[in-house]
Amino acid sequence: MKTKETLLAILFIFVTIVSCDKDSNSDKIPTCFNDYFPLHIGDTWEYKNYIRKASVSSTINNKEYTLITSEIFRADTLYDTREDFYRVKNGKVYKLYTNQSDEFLFADFTLAEGESWKYTGENMNGDQWNVTVQEKIDFDFGNTVLHNCKPFYYDVPGWADEEQVYVFAPGIGIISIYSPAWGAGDTIQKAKINGITYQF
Numbered sequence: 001m002k003t004k005e006t007l008l009a010i011l012f013i014f015v016t017i018v019s020c021d022k023d024s025n026s027d028k029i030p031t032c033f034n035d036y037f038p039l040h041i042g043d044t045w046e047y048k049n050y051i052r053k054a055s056v057s058s059t060i061n062n063k064e065y066t067l068i069t070s071e072i073f074r075a076d077t078l079y080d081t082r083e084d085f086y087r088v089k090n091g092k093v094y095k096l097y098t099n100q101s102d103e104f105l106f107a108d109f110t111l112a113e114g115e116s117w118k119y120t121g122e123n124m125n126g127d128q129w130n131v132t133v134q135e136k137i138d139f140d141f142g143n144t145v146l147h148n149c150k151p152f153y154y155d156v157p158g159w160a161d162e163e164q165v166y167v168f169a170p171g172i173g174i175i176s177i178y179s180p181a182w183g184a185g186d187t188i189q190k191a192k193i194n195g196i197t198y199q200f
Helices: 002-018
Strands: 044-047 050-060 063-074 077-089 092-096 103-108 116-120 128-133 137-140 145-155 164-169 173-179 184-193 196-199
Touching: 103 116, 103 128, 137 164
Parallel strands: none
Antiparallel strands: 044 050, 044 184, 050 063, 063 077, 077 092, 092 103, 116 128, 128 145, 137 145, 145 164, 164 173, 173 184, 184 196
């Protein structure tokens, strides 16, 4: 009996040590997440110029995807709407091609800094994208700092001005999209993840 109690005590201590450090204040960002691309139905990401929302789940080609609807605004007026299907498995994010015939690897959080992969562009026009994992960063919003963010550099070698940097934050998802060529981009302002609202 004493041995059983000792094992339970050790287990309790272990779970306490490895548990995430969460705060009851919803303004605080959880400090340990492995999920850089959350996909709960109802999750919403609001940026300066567009809003993304995970709306429904769909089975396509015998795989379960989540539909993310994006509303793009120009001067506070709805300019365009697009729909993209994603699924996450083992730290990898897959995205359906536009014609839904197949999927490609959109993000791979299992790779180390400097590693890369390639995929054919989502419209399957023959463009070959190269994605490189960059060094982790702390993303400072002024009033909030998100740690361990992962920037990915998307580029088509031989093309000009198409390169983009996506920054992913643990527990939040895409927090910034930036074009080094144009010196412009968009940064997240508000997110609702699994029922919890975060303001940036």
